[in-house]
Amino acid sequence: MKFIFFFTLVLLNFISCGEEEERPEQLDRLRVIGVKTNPPVIIFDDLSSITDFELEALVSVPKDDEIIDQINFVDDSFLFTQTIDIVWNEPVFLEEFSNLNLYLIKGKIDLDSLQDNQQYPDLNNDKLEEISSYIFRYGLEVKTQNDNEIVVGNFIVSLTENEYQNQSFNIDITNPIDESDYNKEEEIEIKMNLEKSVEEEVKVIWFTSEGKIENPRSKETLLTTGTGEGKHLVLVGTYGKFGYLFNYDFVSINVLP
Amino acid sequence: MLQKYIFVTYFIILSIHSTRADTSNTALDKSTSLKITILEKGSGRKLKRVEVSLGEDIFYSDKQGEVLLDRNKIKGAIKFYRAGYNSLSIEEKDYQDTEKINIFLYPSQPGGNLVTIFGEGSTEVSKKEISIEEAIEVAPRGDPVQIIKLLPGVQSNTFGPRVIVRGSEPSDSKYLIDNFDLPFVYHGVGGISVIPPKIIDEVDFSTGGFSSRYGEATGGIISIQTKKNIPDKASIDARINLPLYSSVFYEAPLNKNSAFSVSYRRSYIDFFVRRFLDEQKFLVIPTFTDAHLQYLYKKDSTSLKATTVYSRDTLELAFPGDGADEDGKIEFDIATEFFVSGLDVEKKISTDWKMRASPHIINTSVFNNFQNNYVKIWGPSFRTPFTFQKRLSRSEKIKFGLDFQYDYVKVDIKVPRIRRDSAFQDFEEGSLEKVQTTYEEQEYAVWSQIDHKIGSLILTPGLRAYYFSKIDSFGIDPRFTVVWGFSKSTEFKASVGKFSKSPSPQEIDPTFGNPNLNFENSYHYIGGWYEKWSQFWQSEVQLYFKSNKNVISSDKEVRYNNSSLLQSYGFEFFLRRLNVDRLFGWISYTLSKTEIKRGNSSWVPTRFDQTHVLNFVSFYRITGQWGLGFRLNYRTGERYTPIDYAVYNANLAKYQPRYKSEDENSKHLPDYNQIDFYTTYDFLFDNWKLNCRLGVEFISFTKPAYGIKYNYDYSKADFLTGLPPIPYIEIRGEL
Known part of the structure; x- marks a missing residue:
């Protein structure tokens, strides 16, 4: 029963996190x-x-x-x-x-x-x-x-x-393509391919140097580019829960003026 | 005394007049008579002993609610009066063309069964009585069992469904229905009790110093007693509560000695949640269901109740978070279910001897799935408490009993092994353990207690001896209570005793815990002063000190050991306006401190330490059908442990907080306040009524804080606030 309230709190916490949160x-x-x-x-x-x-x-x-x-x-x-x-x-x-x-x-x-x-x-x-x-x-x-x-x-x-x-995880970002051009505040589908040579629970986390990612923990999600122009980073990391295996891949995108 | 005199005089007069009325009735020819049947408006219940005035002549209705009047003697208005109902008068034109007439009286004051709230000491001496009508009017959501949360000695927490008594862990208290163990009494949603209000006769609540009859508890005892009397007629109660639940209750007499009742309730928050939440992003679906079936038999000196209670709580939860899998979501699926089934037999063997036996079986199951982990715990417990009571003399009464319990639990789990008592244990980081096992235990206990009256003193020494097979340990708990009736309106009470509790199955499990654990012991020292100031007002003041030894907690070296100490001490005040007028309610205030000392470390507050708890509860009856209610709760904010610094865990891709052991629970959230307003109105029809309860909960002077939230790397903290005032409406039809 305690779980129910604990997770209600977690949920409230989650709901209360606005778009402008860090x-x-x-x-x-x-x-x-x-x-x-x-x-x-x-x-x-x-x-x-x-x-x-x-x-x-x-x-x-x-x-x-x-x-x-x-x-x-x-x-x-x-x-x-x-x-x-x-x-x-x-x-x-x-x-x-x-x-x-x-x-x-x-x-x-x-x-x-x-x-x-x-x-x-x-x-x-x-x-x-x-x-x-x-x-x-x-x-x-x-x-x-x-x-x-x-x-x-x-x-x-x-x-x-x-x-x-x-063992290791082979990962690669399938979209966006490295060094491709995008506009400011453009919505981009970001996808990655994950091959596990061992059965393992894996966390996926997306990172970016600028912009917002809809669900950074999902293999496929959306990136909205930031307001700054130039060479931006899109990086994905995979984290093995029990074997502690880590791997990453990254691409750069050009956000046009 | 004056009240008692008036009461006795009233009945003498009543019986004289009733005899007179009955005598005249039997002599009447029906063709020359007028038969009046007097009923209660809203239920159709026949009212006996209603005073019927016809000029200077007075008659009283019989058991069937009937009065037979000689038509030749009737002239002018007939007046009807009964205490608790509005007076009514009918004119000659209303009855002149008829031989029979039904008269409905409107209730002016609710009556009803008593919810009995006991304090410490001898249960008979120190009990407080709150009518069930009063409990229904003032308790949150009209749920009588929730009235406990408004009494002194009870710490509150906004989201916790269970009761924290004088700083004890909720699991340190015991929950019973008709002597049957309940795993819990409140549902997870809204804190609604698992027992339908319509079957409740009494709620016994003790915050400490309780009888030797109770073992396996160091906090408090919450014991629900169901109704003992056979109902007059069949009735049905249907209720719609928005936004929480709907329920239906039915009871009917089978014959003059037996009856049955049945109920079913289900929440429907899940329907609303599915409509308003975007399930692709996050999902939270809580539900609860409960039901009961009871057969009641009562004849002469024997009463028997065969009762089954069923309860189920579920929660489906999915959201993106730190523990998410490759699909980007954390998913939980939690179900907690129990049924309790048993016989509660009470028999008066002779003038001096009474016995009670309550054999019952409890089947509990907990099925939790979260991510790729699972917890499946299920199995029955069988318990047979026997109580015997003998009156030794006019001033001496002995009670003794036997208690046997057998537990059989199956466990199938795959979970991270974490410390239950660690503030920042991360379940993602515990080593994963997979266990399939069965847990078996026998518990044996004998107990005895003597109430010995010497003048104005009542001394109650008691003893409880017990053995638990799983830890192969014996224990003896002596207890002693003294009540001094200083005057008819003043009583002083004191109690001292030892109370013990065995380790939980998880704590003594070889994989997850420590098989070498022993009993936790708690020593209660209580003193109190009770004063009845007038027929309207009474008060109670209590001081208590509770010292727990061999408290189970963990340290860096050993997971679960008996090396901690816990102490709680405080002052409690209870001022009550009794339910004898339009206005009733109470003020309860608790000032307390609860600390724990783990091993050789220093004393630190526990998470349940709450310095001030104030409850102001009132209900004003504008008419017999319409009332206004008000509740105010103020309390010191809940405790939390401040973070020293945070580290980034490269395995889990998340930040984790670190704290100093000496800072444990050293801070608290801002003080909490909550106001609830509500109104109730009964729409009365001849044979049924519709009750509406409309209110707003969670109104507050300042934005209440329910917890603390951090940004992703714990560098910034803010209070978790929310829950705007929540309006609700409950409609209840009673036929």
């Missing part, structure tokens, strides 16, 4: 969009043979701002999971748009520390569904001149063969 799909401030792990899952027995385990954070920074620091963050508020330290490198420039820049920030994990048995919490608390796996939590704090953003996430160290191991 929109999470608009990349108008420093944002970390997602983090890829490579490989997606570490097999415990392979730890000694793996030479590289890398994290890659996709970051959007407003044009008038710049990254000044990227440091490890320990999320000790998160319960029942171990945290692990990451060494984060300088950001790598990816692409420029009219009002933002995209960067990649890469991080490396000390694999020796993963082999330390002390790192592994009680298995009963942290197993995935029918899989004997450990979950580790990483964190990154990105600082710019005007803003800062903390991002956290998990990766899996599996004791056995894992269904998410060496």
Whole structure:
């Protein structure tokens, strides 16, 4: 019964969000969009043979701002999971748009520390569904001149063969076409294609540098371009709920004067 | 005393006159007589003991509502009078050409059964009585069970359907109908009770210090008693409430010793919702249904009720949100259903002995689907409470009883494992658990209580001993109440006792909880002063302190443990104008504090901590058919935990709040106020009536806040406001 009222509240909350509310799909401030792990899952027995385990954070920074620091963050508020330290490198420039820049920030994990048995919490608390796996939590704090953003996430160290191991989502934006022209405040159908090499619950999130997206969580929806002209970003990210697989695709559109 | 004297005198006079009237009636020849049948306008019910004045002669109607008058002696107007009805006079021309005439009297004051609201202590001594008519007039939506929410010691929350008693969790209170356990008493929509108002005889409500008869509760007891008497005639009650529900109720006597009643109610908000919401964007469809069937038998010293109550609440919800799947929607499908069926037998074995047995079965099912997760919990519980009562002497009475319960629950769930007591637990982030299991438990309890009267003192010591097989633990709860009748209008009361509750199945489940948990214990200390100031006014003041030990909560290391403490203390005031005049109602005020201490951390307020709760309730009867009602509720805003900072979860593509443990429930929403206005009018026809109730709810001085909402990254917060004044209309036909 409690659920009914909780969700009524959620609904009221949703209904009360007007059109003019801040929109999470608009990349108008420093944002970390997602983090890829490579490989997606570490097999415990392979730890000694793996030479590289890398994290890659996709970051959007407003044009008038710049990254000044990227440091490890320990999320000790998160319960029942171990945290692990990451060494984060300088950001790598990816692409420029009219009002933002995209960067990649890469991080490396000390694999020796993963082999330390002390790192592994009680298995009963942290197993995935029918899989004997450990979950580790990483964190990154990105600082710019005007803003800062903390991002956290998990990766899996599996004791056995894992269904998410060496898997990924292949995604591509089928509409709009890269570098196509549109007018200001024009309604565009945006679509993406998603191929999953593993059965997984996936969240889809659309982002844009300017404009409004009708339902940013749907594979097919509508984008209304903004009032500014120039090269705009349309990006889609996919987030695997249990295997923590992340992938993204983006196109640019030209909004005409 | 004066009232009692008048009452006795009235009946002596009445019986003398009735004898006289009956004697004269039997001697009359029908061809020379006038037969008058006196009935109640609006129901057609025959009225006995109506005073019929014919000049200086006075007669009284018999049990059939009839008076037989000698035509030769009738001259001029005949007057009719009965307390509670408007006087009526008929002229000679109205009856001169007829042998029979029906007279309908209009009610001037409603009468009816009593809803009994009990306070602490001995139930007989400290009870407060509110007529069911009064309860129907003043309670939200005319629902007598909701009157509890307007009494002292009850914290309010706008959307919660259950009762928070003196800071306790709603699940710490017990809900009963005729001694049968109910999983809950209110529907999710509108807080409507699951029991039709027409079958209710009493609502017993205790906010603490209750009898040893009750176990498995540390908060309060809400016990609904259904009607005990066989109805005079068949009746039907149909009701249309806009925008909430429609219902139909029927009762009929089978013979002079037995009767049955049946009812059905269904909400229709779903029809409106489907019309007004764009289902492509979001969808919310709540529904509720309830029904009952009861057979009542009453003869000599035995009464038997066979009752079945059914209730079902559903919610279908789909909207775009943080947990949405690839189609961009979060979908929930929730159904909670129960039926309770049992026998409630009361028998007076001898002059001194009474017994009551209430074996019953409760079948509960909860089926929830949300996204790809599901919760299916269903199964029966069987409970057999027995109560015996023996009068030992004029000043001493013993009650004792046995209680056995067997629970069998099937569980099939696939859900994220989360902490129930965490303010910001994210269900998307809990590790997914899939469990198929059965849960079996036996509970055994024995209890005893003695009411011992010494002069103006009534001492009530009690003891309850119990055993729960699932945790393999025994417990003993001693309780003691003293009532001092200082004078005929003044009473002082005190109560102290231990109350216990076993862990829930989820809390002791090996996967989701901790199998090593033990009972939660609550110690109640209560003192009160009751004063009857006049025939119109009475008041009650209570002070209480409640200390809970072994409270179940979680910390970072262990999910669910008995290491927390909870305390609640406060002051309650109840001033009431009784239902003896055109105006009645009350003011109830509660000042309280409720805190929890988790392990070694410091005391922090609980989410149910509400410093001030004020209710002003009144109803004014303009005529016997027309009344105006007013309710005001003021309370301290609900507690919430402020956010320290937020992080972006790259796995879930959403921001998550973080908070400091010492800030738990440290802030509260703006104070809440609500005013409800309504009017009721009875359109009376000869044998049936149409009752209209028209009102506006949720009027407020300031925009009320129901919660707090954040922007997508928790950098901005605002209060969740809404619910404009909601008009409603209810039309009820009673035949």
